[in-house]
Amino acid sequence: MIASLITGLFLLGFITKQSAITSLIVAGVLLIIAELAIVSFGLLAFNGIIALYAAVTLFTGTDVIFGINVGWPVLFGIALVEIVIIVSIFVVHMWLRGQKTTTGTEAMIGSKATIITWDGKKGTVRYEGEIWKASAETEIDLNIDEEATITSVEKMSLTISA
Numbered sequence: 001m002i003a004s005l006i007t008g009l010f011l012l013g014f015i016t017k018q019s020a021i022t023s024l025i026v027a028g029v030l031l032i033i034a035e036l037a038i039v040s041f042g043l044l045a046f047n048g049i050i051a052l053y054a055a056v057t058l059f060t061g062t063d064v065i066f067g068i069n070v071g072w073p074v075l076f077g078i079a080l081v082e083i084v085i086i087v088s089i090f091v092v093h094m095w096l097r098g099q100k101t102t103t104g105t106e107a108m109i110g111s112k113a114t115i116i117t118w119d120g121k122k123g124t125v126r127y128e129g130e131i132w133k134a135s136a137e138t139e140i141d142l143n144i145d146e147e148a149t150i151t152s153v154e155k156m157s158l159t160i161s162a
Contacts, residue, residue, distance in 0.1 A: 003051035004079035024055035105153040
């Protein structure tokens, strides 16, 4: 994708040929090095190789690699596919961020717990088959088998409200 952007800037006349070649070589090398540090399943390295290929193509004036004619439309087609993949990953990521937490203590907050014993401000409750120590910030009157809402979780103790 970066190769397409730099090449596009060159073809539109915004940067010189030498600037484009230098930028493509630097971007290609940095993307390949970044692949070593960031696991992107080869996407960064692939982009680095495409950037280096584009630099060689601009430098030599030929678009032949391993004896096969690879034109600019192929490079821009690859860039389009990469853009679709990146946008799709971004959309899925944002959708997953909006989902309610389903595991851990964060998922417990707002859930209902059943009272086992209660004495004013503290007692025991059952949440999903487990028995927890519970307390309330203010004194509340709760009966056995009544449900209360979990407001916070600290270590092995729950704070509840009526």
